Amino acid sequence: MLASAVERLKHVHGTTPGERELQIVLIDAAMVTAKLPAHEIARLAGAVLAQEPPHPRHVHTALPLLIKALAAADAAHVAVPWLDNALKAATNTVERALIRAQQSFVLMHLGRPGEARRAAEDAVDLAVLDWRGDTTTGPIALCAVAMDLREPELIGKLLASRPDRDELPGVDATYRMINAVGLSLAGDHARALAELQESGRVFDGVGWRNPVLLPWCVSTARLHAHLGDLDAARDAAAQAWERAVEWGAPVGIGRALRVLGRYTPGRKGLDLLHESVQTLHANPYERAKTLLQLGARARADGHTSARQHLEEAHRLATRSGAHELAGRTARELDGNSPAILVALTRAEFKVAGLVVQGLTNAEIAEALAVTSRAVEKHLTNSFRKLGIRRRTELAGALDRACPPPV
Known part of the structure; x- marks a missing residue:
């Protein structure tokens, strides 16, 4: 069905509730496979959502797939008032938990990590996350948030809540993906890389290619760099960029440009980081992360623009509720910690990785x-x-190293 979703969508007009439910399933299939570009998915998903009144019982239908599609297409703002109204009407804990999970996913994609974290914690702390239904949007949404926030406690709770059952290969690979993030945070970068690469093989095998929903290529690039292999890091970042451009959502393109720019030496790397800043103009959190990299890189290269970039990164990080990022930026501004980007030679980078x-x-x-x-x-x-x-x-310190000259 995944392969034929786009063709079938052409013949479903959504004039009846039954047709709209089929339309939602087909939109989700076209989104997760990236067979339609992001702007087209946003248009279709937004049109269907506009025909459905917000109600907490939507969590037991196909409607959460629309929320996921809108967020992945960088159109999460469309879902905000709809979910707010659905939450106000919720009267039982399961509905509240699942709606909060959806809100967390949406808020993360709007560049509001502080609110996204609180929504995710609410969903998990309600302790009744119902993974038994037909929809997998709850766990996938929270896994995506946990992966972006890189919070070990949230990752541990999600892995502990995983249902004891056979799952679709893509869902299993999603859990493996956040387990890889947990391993990386614990310093086990080699095992984390192996887990991510296996997740990527599974995703590609089942046709799940959406780079915003499943950002394993970007994370793989970072882990290759942690392990001292900059050529592999650049290859993975280039793959992430190609997939992001094919999908077309600005947040995916901007993230990929940031990682590719980070591991590309010289003027070309700086240009990629500048392009990332421009691409992420609507997402304060992602833009702040790129500005931090750009400011630190500019400082390492002796550019006078460094402080301007860092001050803007701090302002955006604070505004978005990204307190850890704001703290890192403040330390870089004050000069009270080692520079975030430190120039190692190619041989030094390789030895450190080994x-x-x-x-x-x-x-x-x-x-x-x-x-x-x-x-x-x-x-x-x-x-x-x-x-x-x-x-x-060394494992943590390599994250502060910039690529050596080619």
Whole structure:
């Protein structure tokens, strides 16, 4: 059905409730496979939602699929008043929990992470999330929020609430995707990368290719960089960008440009970051993240624009309720922490990545065909540049490293 959804949509006009339900299922299929561009999905989903009065019982129908489609198409604003009215009418805990899960997803895609976090916590804390129904929009929505917020506690609660049953391969891969984020936050980047790559293979195998709903390519790029493989990081970021452009939602394109720009050295990397800022003009949270990268990169390159970028990043992060991001930006502005972007040489980056993977100095020397003394020198230089003292600190510190010259 996924492959034929676009063709079938042409012949369904939504004049009856039954036709609209079929239309919703087909819109969801076209969205998750990215067979129709984002602007067309937004138009179709918005038109159907406008015909449905808000009611809390919608959580037991196909309507949540429309909410997911609108958010993935960067049209989440359409769903905000509709969900607000549905929540006001909710009288039982299950309905409130599932509506709050939908609101969390929508708010995250509007660049309001503070409100999205509170909505997600409400949904999880109600402790009755009903994953037994036919719809999987609740868990998928919260998994997407947890992945973006990168909060271990929320990730743990979601994984613990996973139902004990056989699931669709794509749903199983979604849980594996957020488990990978949890592993990465715990410093196990190699296992996290393997989990993400397997998730990506499953998603592609079942035709789930939406880069906003399932941003595994972007996360894979970051993990390759954590492990010192910048060529693989750039390849993954380029793949993320190609898929985002094909889908067409600005938030997906802007995220991919940010990651691609981060791991691209020189003027080209800066240009990509500038393009990301422009693309994300409507999303304060995502725009702030790019401005932070741009400001730190500009400072590392000696550009006078650095402070302007960082001040704007701090303002947007604060406004959107992204307190952790605002704190990072404030520290960068004050100069009270190591620079977020630190220039390592290609050899230093590679050696540091192999250390993160668990190799000893002797094993690294053998793998790179260099002397152990050369490995020690690269590590000493990396420690000094990154402001750390121990090998165990390298995994987190690599996140502050910018790409070496090609």
